[in-house]
Amino acid sequence: MAWEAVDLADLDRDGRYKLLTGSVIPRPIAWVTTRMPDGRTNLAPYSQFIIISANPGLLGFSIGSRSAGDKDTLTHLKREGEMVINTTPESCAELIQETSREFGSDVSEIDKFGLETVASIKVRPPRLARSAIQFECRVDQLIQLGGSTLVVGHVLLMHIADGLRNKSNHIDHKLYRPLGRIGGRRYTRLSEIIDV
Numbered sequence: 187m188a189w190e191a192v193d194l195a196d197l198d199r200d201g202r203y204k205l206l207t208g209s210v211i212p213r214p215i216a217w218v219t220t221r222m223p224d225g226r227t228n229l230a231p232y233s234q235f236i237i238i239s240a241n242p243g244l245l246g247f248s249i250g251s252r253s254a255g256d257k258d259t260l261t262h263l264k265r266e267g268e269m270v271i272n273t274t275p276e277s278c279a280e281l282i283q284e285t286s287r288e289f290g291s292d293v294s295e296i297d298k299f300g301l302e303t304v305a306s307i308k309v310r311p312p313r314l315a316r317s318a319i320q321f322e323c324r325v326d327q328l329i330q331l332g333g334s335t336l337v338v339g340h341v342l343l344m345h346i347a348d349g350l351r352n353k354s355n356h357i358d359h360k361l362y363r364p365l366g367r368i369g370g371r372r373y374t375r376l377s378e379i380i381d382v
């Protein structure tokens with residue numbers, strides 16, 4: 187194999203973004219619900235999403251900057267300190283894409299798309315009814331890194347759809363059917379699972 191050496195410093199921001207997000211694939215997607223100041227619910231997808239720790243359960247995702255200021259999710263997290271990270275079913279690709287559009291800060295994607303929610307137990311933002319696994323989280327840290335903010339969420343409660351978890355805490359991936367992101371408007375499903 188031969189490789190082309192690329193110094194990211196030689197690229198513009200868009201080029202760096204494309205190379206990084208096109209290479210670190212497939213990415214799971216955090217579909218994040220946060221509480222708006224008037225009590226309605228904001229929803230947006232974030233695929234720069236990782237497990238930070240299992241003890242305690244910490245999940246993280248990174249929010250990039252916007253020229254006009256913070257993205258709405260970050261604004262709400264700074265004020266409320268709570269969110270639900272909803273996992274993304276493969277049947278929702280178009281909806282996930284649509285909920286990433288820059289609507290005004292006063293627009294609730296939940297209301298705009300008529301999405302059904304379920305009340306959370308430990309946090310105020312509700313969960314997405316279409317999501318098979320949801321994590322109620324309290325913000326543990328907001329860490330400014332480069333031009334982005336890493337949101338670290340402490341998982342207070344997990345909700346797992348009936349039938350997905352067995353007695354030894356394995357998730358049935360075939361039933362779960364999560365959607366992953368490749369980049370741009372391209373997504374992937376778990377088409378083949380390989381056991382080694």
Ligand SMILES: Cc1cc2nc3c(=O)[nH]c(=O)nc-3n(C[C@H](O)[C@H](O)[C@H](O)COP(=O)(O)O)c2cc1C
Pocket residue numbers: 215228229230231232233234235247248249250251256257258259260282283285286287288289367
């Ligand atoms: C599948 C998907 C994943 C995304 N992942 C990220 C991400 O990890 N970080 C980010 O800053 N923006 C990401 N975006 C863009 C945000 O969803 C978009 O900026 C959105 O308008 C933010 O909404 P908000 O202002 O309500 O938080 C992603 C978009 C899509 C479609």
